[in-house]
Amino acid sequence: MGLLRRARTFYIILFAGLCLALAGIATGMVLLGESWFQLLMAAALGIVLTQFAFLAHEASHRQVFTSGPANDRAGRALATAFVGMSYQWWMTKHSRHHANPNKIGKDPDIDPDTIVFTEEDAAGRRGFLRFLTRKQGYYFYPLLLLFGINLHFVSLKSLAAKGDVKGRWIELGIIASRFALYLTVIFLLMPVGMAFAFLGVQLAVFGLYMGSSFAPNHVAMPLVGREEKLDFFSKQVRTSRNVAGGFWASALMGGLNYQIEHHLFPNMPRPFLAKAREIVREHAATTGVHYEETSYVRAQAIVIDYLNRVGLAARAPFECPVVMEYRRS
Template sequence: LTQFAFLAHEAAHRQILASGKTNDKLGRFLANFVVGISYQWWMNKHSKHHATPNTIGKDPDIEWDTISFQPADAKRQRGLLRWITQRQGYLFFPLLTLEGLNLHLQSIKYLFIGQRVKHRRRELISIGLRIALYLGAVFFLLPMGMAFAFLGVQLAVFGIYMGASFAPNHKGMPLVPADARIDFFSRQVLTGRNVLARSSFGNSVLSHVYGGLNYQVEHHLFPAMPRANLAGVSRIVRSYCAEHRIPYTVASVRESYAQVIS
């Protein structure tokens, strides 16, 4: 499912087809009917993230939740959440097993209670039909116990894959104060981390595994650029950053996860 989510993400960024309308149709179909999450919810959330990555009070990806990204948020936690926050680095991957279910629930919640949601009815019908067909097939083909086990494993794998694909790109990178005045280029470069291998073949593999998000800096600078072009552009961006002494962060897969959980 995560690979289909990557395609929906690329359609949302107008990377696949010629027009915005056809990209939206493709993205909505993939997100609603294949992946089972709201395309409009994702667009709303993701657009804010791209405009203000790692910006306190503006980027929804660092809002106060089970995991805290700011000391002030960590102090607000109580009970079990405080215990989790104090160990959130070590618990990062175990918590991701619940992220798949969380994505489904949050997007459906948005469709029900969100204000001025475009295509609300269409998305609810598509997701509802997808749930009915999917659950119907699983419980028809498998014994009940095995069906529940399959759903649990599928949701856990989906959550881990999604979280492990998006988290290395920004988590552990500098946070930007809400009132900071910073130019577009610096904002996108300073808050992003590329995850690269030592060879071009390795980077090609990573681009497939991560849906092109391993070139996070270039994706944020040129969000409509197809993933196939990001590797070439990264060399230009990296050279420009070196010339102008702008920090450009690159990490291996192991280093990126170490920085996320540390």
């Protein structure tokens, strides 16, 4: 019970700190009025909302409370009221990812979209997407500036889908109220142009921060073939990457820096992942399973390089690979 109390205390302090930061940003917005320094408040808000998203992610994994329903209520409140995203959409998508990380045809996180993660998908690109895919590693982080908008759009799209959607009207009601209040405050405090700029900066920072925190977790790690079968330990460790940095990396990435341990023990609270890392590393070395950990900057560079290598499959069919290699050298 001592460990449970420690975890509960950690999350209470974290939530209180984020609420305090949110209150500080709101106060700053009121005091600044019609000043372009409001864009600094927008950037700060994007960071704080991402931290709330990390906390919602942890609640969805039953890390915050001992009761499943209590975690669901907390996760739904954090995701919808604070972040403006659908909790049921996230739970459905993320549960599939955890069951089959980096498995082709099973992991929704590597399904082809604007960015593709397999050479097969890259080779099938046509038109503008072919052009984009060829250097997608370089475009990846600029595209993340739009990721926040996409998350809101996909969330609403999932809630408006046909069929049975759990919590549809509750989530739609909370999200609509959240945006109504948010937009009213912004457009009352600022001129129209500044208000739109504020929204743009907030969404861009939110999207970039979210995307750059999740990308190092699995991108450029081995893919699992459609028919390939692995034991649980090998599947989760081989396809995941840790980011070194201890406490500061954990604070920056909401505990996602311990991605390997998180996949092995998805309901383990953030404060205990560092200790679990020591045990998992030792077991991986004993069993010969590759355990990858690198710095935050190096992880981002690996993502860019991998996406560009995948994108080479989208080159025009008449381009000779040897000639293209000489052009790059």
